[in-house]
Amino acid sequence: VISWLLLKLILVPEDPLIVHLGSDKVLTGSIEYSTTLPWARSAQQVLSPEQITLEDGQPREVTLVLEPLGQSHPQGLDSEIWIYEIASELERIGPERFDSLHLPASWKYDEKRRAIVFLGGEHTPLSLRLKAIGKVSLRLLRHPWSGQARITVDGMSRVVDLYSSEFRRVQEVFLLQLPLEVTQRIETVLPRTTQRARLVFTGGPRLVRLERVEWHSRSVWAWDPKRDTFEVGPGVQIVEKSEAGWLVQIEQSDGWIAFHDLQTKPFFLPGSWGVIVILLLGFVWWTVGETYRPRTRVGAFLRGQAYWAKYALPCLTIWLVYWLAFFPALMNVDSLAQWRQILGIWPIVDDHPAVSYAHDVATYPALVLPGCDRSSPNGSHERLNWVGAGWICSPWCAARHTLECLWVICSVPSNGHDDYHSVEGYPLWDECSLADALDSKDHREPWGVAQKLSMECSAIRSSFNLCGALPP
Amino acid sequence: VLLGVALICVALFRHNGPLVSLGTLAILGIVYRHWRRQIFLVFLVAAALYGAVRGPLYSITGVRGIQNFVLYAVPVHQVAAVIAAGTSLTSEEQAILDKLFPLDKWGSAYHCTNINPIIWDSHDFKGWLLSDNDYTAAFRHVWLSLILRNPLAVIQHQLCAGALVWLVPPLTYLYTIEREIPQNELGLSTQSQWPAMRRLITKLLDWSERPEVIWLLWRPALYLYIILLLTAVVAYRMQEPRWLIFAVPAMLQSVSLLLVNVGQDFRYQFSIYLISLISLCLLWWIIPKHKEAQEK
Numbered sequence: 058v059i060s061w062l063l064l065k066l067i068l069v070p071e072d073p074l075i076v077h078l079g080s081d082k083v084l085t086g087s088i089e090y091s092t093t094l095p096w097a098r099s100a101q102q103v104l105s106p107e108q109i110t111l112e113d114g115q116p117r118e119v120t121l122v123l124e125p126l127g128q129s130h131p132q133g134l135d136s137e138i139w140i141y142e143i144a145s146e147l148e149r150i151g152p153e154r155f156d157s158l159h160l161p162a163s164w165k166y167d168e169k170r171r172a173i174v175f176l177g178g179e180h181t182p183l184s185l186r187l188k189a190i191g192k193v194s195l196r197l198l199r200h201p202w203s204g205q206a207r208i209t210v211d212g213m214s215r216v217v218d219l220y221s222s223e224f225r226r227v228q229e230v231f232l233l234q235l236p237l238e239v240t241q242r243i244e245t246v247l248p249r250t251t252q253r254a255r256l257v258f259t260g261g262p263r264l265v266r267l268e269r270v271e272w273h274s275r276s277v278w279a280w281d282p283k284r285d286t287f288e289v290g291p292g293v294q295i296v297e298k299s300e301a302g303w304l305v306q307i308e309q310s311d312g313w314i315a316f317h318d319l320q321t322k323p324f325f326l327p328g329s330w331g332v333i334v335i336l337l338l339g340f341v342w343w344t345v346g347e348t349y350r351p352r353t354r355v356g357a358f359l360r361g362q363a364y365w366a367k368y369a370l371p372c373l374t375i376w377l378v379y380w381l382a383f384f385p386a387l388m389n390v391d392s393l394a395q396w397r398q399i400l401g402i403w404p405i406v407d408d409h410p411a412v413s414y415a416h417d418v419a420t421y422p423a424l425v426l427p428g429c430d431r432s433s434p435n436g437s438h439e440r441l442n443w444v445g446a447g448w449i450c451s452p453w454c455a456a457r458h459t460l461e462c463l464w465v466i467c468s469v470p471s472n473g474h475d476d477y478h479s480v481e482g483y484p485l486w487d488e489c490s491l492a493d494a495l496d497s498k499d500h501r502e503p504w505g506v507a508q509k510l511s512m513e514c515s516a517i518r519s520s521f522n523l524c525g526a527l528p529p
Numbered sequence: 530v531l532l533g534v535a536l537i538c539v540a541l542f543r544h545n546g547p548l549v550s551l552g553t554l555a556i557l558g559i560v561y562r563h564w565r566r567q568i569f570l571v572f573l574v575a576a577a578l579y580g581a582v583r584g585p586l587y588s589i590t591g592v593r594g595i596q597n598f599v600l601y602a603v604p605v606h607q608v609a610a611v612i613a614a615g616t617s618l619t620s621e622e623q624a625i626l627d628k629l630f631p632l633d634k635w636g637s638a639y640h641c642t643n644i645n646p647i648i649w650d651s652h653d654f655k656g657w658l659l660s661d662n663d664y665t666a667a668f669r670h671v672w673l674s675l676i677l678r679n680p681l682a683v684i685q686h687q688l689c690a691g692a693l694v695w696l697v698p699p700l701t702y703l704y705t706i707e708r709e710i711p712q713n714e715l716g717l718s719t720q721s722q723w724p725a726m727r728r729l730i731t732k733l734l735d736w737s738e739r740p741e742v743i744w745l746l747w748r749p750a751l752y753l754y755i756i757l758l759l760t761a762v763v764a765y766r767m768q769e770p771r772w773l774i775f776a777v778p779a780m781l782q783s784v785s786l787l788l789v790n791v792g793q794d795f796r797y798q799f800s801i802y803l804i805s806l807i808s809l810c811l812l813w814w815i816i817p818k819h820k821e822a823q824e825k
Contacts, residue, residue: 071724107718246724382727384720388710396715406593411541411582 071246072274076256079240079266079302084109086258089313092250102245110242116147119189119211124182125163125175126205130220136204138175138219139167141228142196145189158185172198196230199223213301240268247319249274255290255315258307268302270316278319288315341370533574539778540579543797544595545785550575552781560771597665598658602644603789604672605629605658609639609647610686611675622671628664629657641689642701644791691787693798697750699740704794705747708734749798752805753783763811775811779804 078084084104091099121143128136143150150158152171160166163178173183187193193210197203203219247254251272258265267287270280280287282302289295292309305314347356348363380386388396397403536550554575558568587594608626612618613636623632630638630647638646657664676683692701708731709719721727737746744751756779764772779801786797795802 102724378723378726379730381723382721382730383709384722385717386710387707387719388717389707390711393711393713393715393717396717400715402715404593405591407587407595408599410544410546411586411592 071248072272074243074245074247074254075271075273076243077240077268077270078243079268081239081264082260083239084241084243084258084265085260086256088245088247088254088256090247090251090254092248092252100248104243104245108243108245110244116188118186119145119193121185121187121193122182122207122209123185123195124207124209125180126207126216127180129203129205129218132222133201133204133220135202136175136177137198137200137202138204138206139170139198140173140183140195141171141198143185143187143193144196145187145193147188150185150187194230196228199229214299215297247272247274251319253315253317254319255288255313257311257313259310261310263307264296265305265307266302267305267314272319274319280316288317290314530571530574533571533578536571536575537578537582540575541582545782545789547579548785549778549781553778556774556777560774601658601665601668602648602791604669605647606644606690606791607683607686608672608675609635609644610641611679611682612636613639614679614682614685616675616679616682618675622674625664625667625671629668641686642692642793687787687790691790693749693793693795694753694783694787694790695750697744697748697754699743699748701793703738703743703747704792705738706734706795747795749795749801752802753779753798755805756801756808759808759811763814775808 074088087101087103089099089101123138123140125136125138141152155166155171155173156168158166158173160173161181161183163181164173164175164183166172167174175183195208197206197217197219199219199221201220201222203221205216205218205220207214207216209215267280268282272278282298283300287303289305290311290313292307293312293314294306294308295303296306297304344359347353348359351357351360386392391409394403395409398405536554540546540550554568554572558565561568586592612626618626626632626635635647640646658668688695689701693703710717719727737743756776760773760776763775764770782800783798790797
């Protein structure tokens with residue numbers, strides 16, 4: 058029951074969420090989600106730069122196609138299209154260049170009004186090329202004679218209706234955010250129990266094109282612009298829906314879009330981590346049971362060794378929590394330097410002397426490699442990963458990390474009884490043993506104050522026993 | 530043998546380790562005169578192991594000794610302190626120091642708690658001090674001249690640089706632990722398997738580093754004083770001065786760090802932290818023999 062509760066309520070696996078979008082700015086924001094967990098109905102994670110991959114932010118030459126579609130309104134008088142200017146941040150096509158353009162037959166340049174016009178006839182598209190990063194703006198005329206037009210930029214279309222009942226000649230700028238300045242991919246994780254998630258945009262107004270959202274949970278949940286929808290918060294407007302994505306205008310900070318029913322299945326199965334945890338918990342449960350009330354020879358042996366287990370188990374438990382929380386390890390620049398030395402990228406130096414270095418060499422392959430990027434430099438991780446896999450699966454690894462916690466207890470008399478009566482010296486060994494056991498990069502740092510406190514009594518015990526060797 | 534191995538572990542753990550090991554052994558030899566022979570044997574075991582590791586083992590495994598520029602970190606920091614104190618320099622000294630770091634920047638880059646602004650902004654700190662050559666000899670000469678010219682500035686500097694050893698209030702920064710793996714080209718990054726716990730622990734760590742609690746939870750000075758106080762208390766209660774030896778390794782570690790410290794890292798005094806927690810139990814410690822004597 059405890060295992061099940063731990064698994065279901067605490068060790069809830071997290072599944073990757075990938076959002077593909079384009080924006081006129083690099084995204085800043087957060088993801089808020091609500092889950093079925095009773096104590097964590099909702100949570101928020103601020104998107105860090107590491108979670109956002111910029112896929113495209115370079116200037117490029119785009120093809121703009123403007124296609125007349127005919128009369129748009131029952132009271133419309135014609136299907137005219139008047140273009141006064143086409144511009145991006147990098148290039149402007151205005152009246153001064155209109156006469157040099159090669160226009161299709163049904164289009165012409167009106168010198169008097171300084172515009173390119175379509176006044177009817179064959180609906181031949183007008184095609185132009187210009188350099189742009191993101192925004193392309195078109196200054197078009199709206200009046201009762203105007204019709205509809207499809208504007209396409211690099212394959213992404215938008216239909217605009219230029220009809221206006223006003224007889225004044227109104228020029229209006231149509232901003233075309235296709236393609237957007239920066240296409241981005243957000244990769245984060247959500248707990249498997251997530252029911253609803255919303256993407257909150259900070260950093261002021263912006264235009265976002267949401268292209269696809271995928272959540273690789275028990276089954277792949279996906280938001281598809283062709284068939285799905287999403288909820289928008291106040292100050293957010295859906296400007297355009299197309300098969301390639303939905304264009305959303307975020308008019309204020311903290312504007313959001315939300316997705317519902319991410320996880321429809323009521324019960325979740327454990328992931329691979331869940332299986333491992335179940336096995337571990339089962340093993341611990343059996344071990345504790347056997348130690349407490351031996352029924353087998355193994356149990357009797359364990360009971361004989363139980364004097365140290367009471368120190369080891371809290372240590373290992375706390376260590377395991379830190380390891381999972383900061384997987385694969387907490388490393389600082391010195392640790393990274395040693396890691397480079399292990400990989401042979403840097404020569405081995407004595408900046409950190411032998412004992413601390415030897416500890417790290419023996420430990421990193423086990424702890425760090427599972428978290429390594431397989432495409433790391435010169436493939437060394439890949440090779441060493443076999444070492445790490447072998448190491449971490451070996452009983453010696455488990456024993457080693459136990460022993461690191463318990464170095465100080467090595468001298469406890471083998472009969473396991475407390476024997477403080479001959480102690481009249483002082484614990485000279487403490488500094489060595491504790492420092493050696495704990496002052497290492499991957500262990501010392503994840504361990505917290507609680508860990509150190511848990512070490513206290515075991516250290517006292519061992520040191521006083523050790524010092525029994527010293528005469529009065 | 531065990532004592533020898535333990536001393537070796539200390540000696541080979543950090544570069545100030547040999548001082549702690551040798552000093553402790555020397556004091557043991559003085560106090561336990563009847564056991565001088567055994568203690569000498571311990572010394573031999575320790576020295577043999579130390580030599581074996583730093584000699585043949587380092588040679589076989591291709592370990593390079595500590596790099597020269599690391600050794601010069603303390604002198605460079607002290608030189609910066611002397612310059613920042615307004616000490617006058619000869620033109621020859623100016624020429625030598627200017628090669629290492631622009632002369633007009635020595636004073637402004639100097640921070641008593643951290644040498645990094647000088648090391649990392651120097652155009653070729655490592656290049657000049659990487660190996661023994663004429664320049665390093667000249668620099669040593671300048672360093673010795675300057676510390677003799679303004680010893681007070683050096684003392685003030687060392688007290689500040691070693692503040693984590695003796696200063697309880699958080700008047701200087703203190704580096705504790707990372708929250709995630711720093712950016713690197715090795716493909717290593719923190720990939721928490723339990724993000725909720727990570728957030729919780731990170732919050733706790735952030736809280737523990739707030740000025741109102743860091744002096745208690747992280748700064749090691751208080752813990753050094755606890756060791757000293759409790760050692761004195763137990764020696765008094767036991768009427769046995771030899772109990773003062775309990776504090777010797779901690780004192781040697783602290784003094785050596787005070788003399789050579791160039792950064793405010795909690796880990797440098799981690800052993801003090803641990804010994805202090807152990808020493809709390811000295812409050813309740815009564816040797817049975819002594820208790821029996823009291824009862825009689």
